[in-house]
Amino acid sequence: MECQKCGNCCRYTMVRLRDEDVNQTSLKYYRVRGLKHVVLKTVSGDQLVMLMIPLPCPHLTKDNLCDCYANRPEICRKYDGAKDPTCECKKKEGAG
Ligand code: SF4
């Protein structure tokens, strides 16, 4: 899997919706507010519904590069696009 340098993983943060908030009324509310949601599966097969919150990182450059790459936070170092359904590298391969 090759990073397409789309920068999406540096533009959004995701929060897990509580089970009681995963219903048509709540999801419609989020949609109306312009927020998308994605569904993830854990290794044990559980379904997690995540809300994508637009929150562009100030370190993301216009070329979709990180201006503090050598010193980027641990969470950025551990990010694995293969586990992120919104990652463009998977869409490019037709698996997303
Ligand atoms: S979302 Fe995926 S393809 Fe896009 S920059 Fe991040 S890792 Fe690369």
Ligand code: SF4
């Ligand atoms: S610090 Fe760098 S890698 Fe981390 S979110 Fe910001 S631009 Fe992306």
